[in-house]
Amino acid sequence: MDLVIRNGTIVTASDVFKADVGISGEKITAIGHGLTGEREIDAEGKLVFPGMIDPHVHMALPFGGTVSADDFKDGTVAAACGGVTTIIDFAIQAKGKSLAETVEARRAEADPDVCIDYGLHPAITDFTPEVLAEVPEMIAAGMPTFKLFMTYEGWAVDDGTLFATLEAAGANGGMVGVHAENYKLLMYLIERLVAEGKTAPRYHAESRPDFCEAEAVARAILWAEQTNSPLYFFHLSSRAGLEYIIASRDRGFPIYAETCTQYLLLTDERYDEPDFGGAKYVMSPPLRKEADQKALWRGLATGDIQVVGSDHCPFTMEQKRLGEEVFTKIPNGAPGVETTLPLLYSEGVGKGRISLNRLVEVFSTNPAKLFGLYPEKGTIAVGTDADLVIFDPDREVTISVENLHMKADYTPYEGMKVKGYPVITISRGEVICEHGQFKGEAGRGRFIARKRITRI
Numbered sequence: 134m135d136l137v138i139r140n141g142t143i144v145t146a147s148d149v150f151k152a153d154v155g156i157s158g159e160k161i162t163a164i165g166h167g168l169t170g171e172r173e174i175d176a177e178g179k180l181v182f183p184g185m186i187d188p189h190v191h192m193a194l195p196f197g198g199t200v201s202a203d204d205f206k207d208g209t210v211a212a213a214c215g216g217v218t219t220i221i222d223f224a225i226q227a228k229g230k231s232l233a234e235t236v237e238a239r240r241a242e243a244d245p246d247v248c249i250d251y252g253l254h255p256a257i258t259d260f261t262p263e264v265l266a267e268v269p270e271m272i273a274a275g276m277p278t279f280k281l282f283m284t285y286e287g288w289a290v291d292d293g294t295l296f297a298t299l300e301a302a303g304a305n306g307g308m309v310g311v312h313a314e315n316y317k318l319l320m321y322l323i324e325r326l327v328a329e330g331k332t333a334p335r336y337h338a339e340s341r342p343d344f345c346e347a348e349a350v351a352r353a354i355l356w357a358e359q360t361n362s363p364l365y366f367f368h369l370s371s372r373a374g375l376e377y378i379i380a381s382r383d384r385g386f387p388i389y390a391e392t393c394t395q396y397l398l399l400t401d402e403r404y405d406e407p408d409f410g411g412a413k414y415v416m417s418p419p420l421r422k423e424a425d426q427k428a429l430w431r432g433l434a435t436g437d438i439q440v441v442g443s444d445h446c447p448f449t450m451e452q453k454r455l456g457e458e459v460f461t462k463i464p465n466g467a468p469g470v471e472t473t474l475p476l477l478y479s480e481g482v483g484k485g486r487i488s489l490n491r492l493v494e495v496f497s498t499n500p501a502k503l504f505g506l507y508p509e510k511g512t513i514a515v516g517t518d519a520d521l522v523i524f525d526p527d528r529e530v531t532i533s534v535e536n537l538h539m540k541a542d543y544t545p546y547e548g549m550k551v552k553g554y555p556v557i558t559i560s561r562g563e564v565i566c567e568h569g570q571f572k573g574e575a576g577r578g579r580f581i582a583r584k585r586i587t588r589i
C-alpha cells in the first residue's frame with residue numbers, strides 16, 4: 134500500500150473504532166490491524182474522519198460591486214487546512230445565458246485553481262422554457278442540485294419559477310435548494326429604515342427579521358409538498374423557520390435544512406461592535422438571538438437539521454467599507470470554510486451538544502448523500518476515495534486570522550479558543566495539508582460529476 138494511517142480512531146456516521154487505514158493510489162483499499170505501507174502516519178491518540186464536505190461556499194463571487202476575497206485557489210487551500218476535502222460552489226446564471234454556458238464559464242474559472250474536489254450547484258436567475266428544459270440535462274451532467282434565491286436584486290425568482298423547478302428537479306432525481314427570505318417585505322423594511330436615517334450595520338439585522346425567513350420557508354415548503362419534491366434550505370438561521378421545517382418533516386416530506394456555524398455560535402449583539410466592526414457580520418440571513426441558536430443546536434442533534442455548511446463568502450474590511458454610509462452597500466458574507474470543523478467539534482462535540490458520529494454525519498455523510506457524492510465521499514470504507522482528516526482532539530488553538538489561510542483580513546471567531554483541530558488532510562490519497570502547511574498544487578482538485586441525490 135502507498136500510505137497507511139496507523140492506530141487512529143476511525144469515526145464514521147455510525148461507528149467509532151480503532152484500526153489502520155490502508156490507501157493505494159486514490160482509494161482506501163484496506164481497513165484492519167497491522168497494515169504496512171510505503172509511507173506510514175502514526176495517528177495514535179488522533180481521530181480519523183472522512184474528509185469534510187462543505188456544500189455551500191462562494192469563491193470569487195461578484196457581489197455588491199465587488200468580488201468575494203478568496204478565489205478558487207485561496208479558498209480551497211483554506212478549506213483543505215480546515216479538514217474540508219470537497220466543496221460545492223455555485224454557477225449563478227447571468228441574464229440571457231443558458232445553464233450550460235453558465236456552468237462552463239464557472240468551470241473555466243475553477244478548474245485551473247481548485248486544490249480539492251468540487252461540484253457546482255447551477256443557480257437559476259433568468260427562468261425561461263429553455264432553462265427549464267435544461268434541468269434534467271444538468272442532472273445528467275453531474276449537477277443534480279439547483280439553487281434558487283428567493284431574495285436579492287437581480288437573482289430573486291418568483292413563485293412560478295420555484296414551483297416549476299421543484300417539479301422538474303424532483304421528477305428527475307434532483308433537488309432544489311433555496312435561500313429563503315421574503316424579498317418584497319425586506320425591501321420595504323430596508324427602505325423604511327434608511328428613510329429614518331437608520332443606516333448602521335445593526336440595521337441590516339433589523340431589515341431582515343426572522344419572520345421574513347419563516348414566511349419564505351413556509352411558502353417554499355408548500356410548493357415542495359404540492360409537487361412532492363425534495364427541498365433543501367441553505368443557511369437556515371431562525372427557530373421560526375425551523376418550526377415550519379419540522380412540521381413538514383413530521384408530515385413525511387423530504388424537507389432538509391442546513392445551518393452554519395455563525396448561526397450556531399454568534400448572535401446579533403455582534404452588530405454593535407464599535408468602529409464599523411458590525412459590518413464583519415453582515416450576511417444574509419443575519420445573526421439572530423440566543424433562542425434561535427438553541428433551537429438550531431437542538432435541530433442538529435435531533436435530525437431536523439441534517440447538514441452544516443459554511444456559506445464561506447469572505448470580504449476584507451476594505452470591501453466591507455463600501456457600506457460605511459449605509460448598511461445596504463456592505464457586501465453580504467463572511468469567511469468560514471476553514472473554521473467550521475474545529476468549531477463544530479469544540480463547541481458541538483466538546484460541549485456535549487452533538488455526538489462524534491453526528492459531527493461526521495452533518496458535515497460529511499449527509500452532504501455526500503444529499504448532493505450525490507456518496508459513497509465515494511462521505512464515509513470511510515474499502516473502495517471509497519481516500520479523503521481523510523486526521524484530527525487531534527486535544528490540540529488547543531486560539532482562532533485568529535493570523536493562522537488561517539483565507540484572504541479575508543478578519544475572522545468572526547477571532548480569539549475564540551477551541552479544543553480539537555485538524556492536523557493532516559488527505560485528498561484522494563495525497564497529503565495536501567500537514568500541520569497548517571498546504572502541500573498540494575493548484576488545479577489538482579477535480580470537478581466531480583455528482584449522481585442523483587439520495588433522500589435521507
Ligand SMILES: [Zn+2]
Binds near residue numbers: 189191367444446
Ligand atoms: Zn450562500
